[in-house]
Each structure stands twice: as C-alpha cells, then as structure tokens.
Amino acid sequence: MKRLWRRVAPFLVKVVLGFxxxxxxxxxxxxxxxxxxxxxxxxxxxxxxxxxxPYAKRFTPVPLAxxxxxxRHAIVAGEDTRFYTHWxxxxxxxxxxxxxxxxxxxxxxGASTITQQLIKNLFFTTHGNPVRKVVEWTLAPAADFILxxxxxxxxxxxxxxxxxxxxxxxxxxxxxxxxxxxxxSRDQAARMAACVPAPRRRRPASMDQYAxxxxxxxxQMGY
Numbered sequence: 001m002k003r004l005w006r007r008v009a010p011f012l013v014k015v016v017l018g019f020x021x022x023x024x025x026x027x028x029x030x031x032x033x034x035x036x037x038x039x040x041x042x043x044x045x046x047x048x049x050x051x052x053x054p055y056a057k058r059f060t061p062v063p064l065a066x067x068x069x070x071x072r073h074a075i076v077a078g079e080d081t082r083f084y085t086h087w088x089x090x091x092x093x094x095x096x097x098x099x100x101x102x103x104x105x106x107x108x109x110g111a112s113t114i115t116q117q118l119i120k121n122l123f124f125t126t127h128g129n130p131v132r133k134v135v136e137w138t139l140a141p142a143a144d145f146i147l148x149x150x151x152x153x154x155x156x157x158x159x160x161x162x163x164x165x166x167x168x169x170x171x172x173x174x175x176x177x178x179x180x181x182x183x184x185s186r187d188q189a190a191r192m193a194a195c196v197p198a199p200r201r202r203r204p205a206s207m208d209q210y211a212x213x214x215x216x217x218x219x220q221m222g223y
Contacts, residue, residue, distance in 0.1 A: 027146045034061045043125040058171035064154040067181045070189035073223035078193040078214045080114040088115040088140030115140045161199040190214045
C-alpha cells in the first residue's frame with residue numbers, strides 16, 4: 001500500500017498543480033478578455049439535452065460603465081456587503097453563517113463572497129461539494145489580487161444567471177424589463193438583485209419583500 005501511495009502521490013500533486021496553473025492563468029487572462037462561456041453555462045446546456053423544450057441562451061457582456069450604478073449597488077448590498085473591504089474571503093460572514101447554522105436560523109444570504117461566486121460560475125457548476133469550496137477559498141484571494149474589485153464585479157454582473165438561459169445584466173434587463181442594463185431604476189435593480197439566490201425560479205415582479213430589504217441595505221451603505 002505504501003509503495004502504491006508513493007507512486008500515486010506525485011501524480012496527484014502534479015494534477016492539482018496543473019489545475020491551479022490553469023485557473024491562475026485563466027484569471028490573468030480574464031483581466032482583459034471576457035470568457036465566451038462558463039462552467040455554469042456549460043452545465044445548463046448539457047442539462048437541456050435531457051429536458052423537453054428548446055434552450056435559448058441569452059448572453060451579452062457589456063462594460064461595467066453600461067450597467068446601472070443602481071444594479072451594481074444592489075448586487076453588493078444583496079450578496080456581499082463587505083465586498084470592497086475584504087480580500088476575497090469574508091471571514092466575518094463565514095463566522096456569522098456558522099453561528100446561524102448552529103442555531104438553526106434561516107439566513108437571507110450565505111457566507112460566499114462575490115469573488116467566490118464568480119470562481120464557481122467560471123470554473124465549476126452549481127452542484128456543491130467540499131472540493132469546490134476548498135478551491136473557492138484558495139482562489140478567491142488570488143482573484144481579488146489579480147482582477148481587482150471593479151473587474152470582479154464586472155465579470156460577475158455579466159456572467160451570473162438571471163433566468164432560464166439568461167446570463168448577465170444586459171440580457172437579464174432586456175429579458176425582464178425590455179430595456180438595457182444602463183437604464184435600470186433603483187427599484188428594478190433591487191428586484192433583480194433579489195432574484196440572484198434562485199434566478200431560475202424567482203422573478204423581479206414577485207420580489208417585493210426581499211427587494212425592500214436590499215433597498216434598505218443600500219441606504220445603510222450610503223447608496
């Protein structure tokens with residue numbers, strides 16, 4: 001057994017290092033280049049092969065300047081209030097989530113930062129597993145350093161799901177409101193942000209309560 005492990009261990013180390021080299025290289029490239037697809041988008045395409053009905057992908061990346069400031073603020077307020085102060089991981093939110101889990105309380109949002117969610121969307125699928133979490137934790141600080149906050153937010157807003165086959169703020173704004181992302185109002189932005197935790201089930205029109213919570217957070221943050 002020890003002999004087998006001595007042979008297998010170096011190979012496994014090389015595989016892990018190879019994956020990390022790919023991920024870090026991809027992050028460096030993503031500083032300037034928008035990805036043509038993501039792990040989650042590929043997942044949804046494969047899933048569509050086993051379901052009835054057509055699958056139409058809507059995906060139109062745009063610069064951050066062409067996304068309403070209201071939506072940028074609403075996403076930060078809804079998903080990661082300490083986005084601009086942490087280094088990819090929010091240790092305070094992780095501690096709070098652990099306490100809530102121990103007390104069996106429901107949370108309106110989890111401990112994953114926008115940076116961690118971006119890594120998941122880029123390289124993985126929506127299926128949770130411990131390996132993915134470890135990669136998120138180890139890559140998030142690197143992504144924060146390599147990409148910077150504005151580029152992370154730009155990529156996140158352009159890649160996340162906002163409905164069946166709908167990816168990114170521009171496609172979502174036109175899908176839900178028949179308007180470009182640059183024209184979203186404060187209320188529309190809060191409603192869209194409220195859909196992010198369950199984008200394929202939630203619709204902005206039915207997000208009154210959570211949108212109001214996000215709007216309150218925005219005001220508390222000075223937005």
